[in-house]
Amino acid sequence: MKTIKVHLGDRSYPIYTEKNLLMKIPSILSKKNIGQKWVIISQYRLMELFGFELMSLLKENEFNIDFITLPMGETAKSLNEYSRVISQMIELGCDRSSIILALGGGVVGDVSGFVATSFMRGIKYYQVPTTLLAMVDSSIGGKTGINTSEGKNLIGSIYQPQGVLVDPAILNFLSREEVNAGLGEVIKYGAIRDSKFFNDISEWLDDIESFPFEKAIYRACEIKAEIVSLDEQECGMRRLLNFGHTIGHALEANLGYGKIRHGEAVSLGMKCAGWISEQLNFISKTENQFLAQTIDKLTLPSTSKIDFDSILSYVRKDKKVRNGVLHFIVLDALGKGNVCDKVSYDLIKQSLKILL
């Protein structure tokens, strides 16, 4: 079992990665089991795929465990669903000693994390990511989030889990499209932090059937852990992880949540951000072409119906706007992200043309 550590003082925690790790969870967590209530927060489909089996195993090992399901998709990230989960936790007899296992993708992780941060002023939780995107990104770093009608993740916290348990074998249960979506975030790590990794990914994508997921996940987790360790509160380097996300989030909002996957939207956002970086002479035309060609190796959804003005209005409401200034993530080179305060809304609007 490989271990990567997120270094955050008394909030430090390990990321464990190994094929078929899921079934080892009872032994990994046995030392933490002192009779308290455990709750798996997941989706029914995932419970059927592996959640019920995991729960049986935990029960056999004397865990007092129940489960709560969330609906599929972004609708789960509402205050209504959040409130329902809190009520169910009370009904199940949860208290301050209870521990949550967030078994799912980004949505489950975001909601579970916000439940953990706010239930009786904070309880412990573990992330057990079941999508590629969650494995390499959302499960690490403690970001939690709930959407409001005004936008995505406008409610949330930074609240670190006790550990992240990554089982790459879970990817075998996912559709090609789901895995593809997550590859966008893997490309992101190469683009902002590791040109060698970027080159590797680009090459690996030429033969996606043989894509070395374990290797890619491990390196992506390493980069994420390093960045979070250096900047938990997203004041500096952690902002680089938003590469592709300003436009990505706005695309999701414009097309409607559920119409495009988060990872897909981020991939398209990275293409725009690459184009913007080229316009500002931060990277060369060749570099931007290499970025765009690599992203295009993923099969991405059509964006012919996007509404530029609507997207711009979402960009203006982005959390990365501080004091009215948009902090946009650009590339200074392939493998080197940077924050730029000089990207105009007009340039962002122009960049959307490359998606048509």
Next chain:
Amino acid sequence: MKTIKVHLGDRSYPIYTEKNLLMKIPSILSKKNIGQKWVIISQYRLMELFGFELMSLLKENEFNIDFITLPMGETAKSLNEYSRVISQMIELGCDRSSIILALGGGVVGDVSGFVATSFMRGIKYYQVPTTLLAMVDSSIGGKTGINTSEGKNLIGSIYQPQGVLVDPAILNFLSREEVNAGLGEVIKYGAIRDSKFFNDISEWLDDIESFPFEKAIYRACEIKAEIVSLDEQECGMRRLLNFGHTIGHALEANLGYGKIRHGEAVSLGMKCAGWISEQLNFISKTENQFLAQTIDKLTLPSTSKIDFDSILSYVRKDKKVRNGVLHFIVLDALGKGNVCDKVSYDLIKQSLKILL
């Protein structure tokens, strides 16, 4: 201006106390004003009493400031009101750099704190307490809370403010009953931590017209700051601050929020907890009598209509229950609180008889 420091590493902050401090807030905060949006969260009555004047002063000093009001009473601590405040923050153009001034009592502080902890994953806030209870207790230590239909503060976090600005002159605006309610919490500090302070308070209460509020507030803030500094997460000593609260919260829930003030309920809860401490031979009959007589110097509401079973059911759902074990706060002596795991629900039920 007197300053007490809450020592919490990079989350440390000052408590400033001084008569008429309210009008000095612009100068105290001027260094923090770098053009971001400020928002006062308060109640309309408080805005009329001193909020609008404070806002004018801040505007004169080039603060970009708006306000949001909450309804009076415990109804403000709902997810609905919380959600409305978040929406208004977005409408006002708030972003991650925005800062909240929580101008009010415990309810305003609890909701504002939870807004601050969760708006765009956390923004800064200051507590400006306007009740005695908030000045000596709820504004210090970062506890935030929202109620659900299942109980009080079941949603919340521990999220420290940037500072607490205490103006004892505000007490002149309050009714005698409101001030009395807060005195219960002042007695608590003496009972759990400082027998000399307890004796002083008991004496001062004999001539309430001359009660030295500034002195009492300062000492209470000192004790609270010390305890929070030693145990931010309420794993140890901070639990002592719950003296009187297990039964107090249950009384509030049974009688209906708004029918009894929090401080009043805590005073009654302390009488029960004192009686329990005597039954368990932790304190003498004389000590318990001294505690009860001191509490009785406050004018407390009638509790002839309380329902013992309903109160017990609330006690069982208390946040201080961990792993099914209730951690009850008793006195080992007047001036020395302690946590006790051996207080039976039956003994709690018996203790309620002294309230009839």
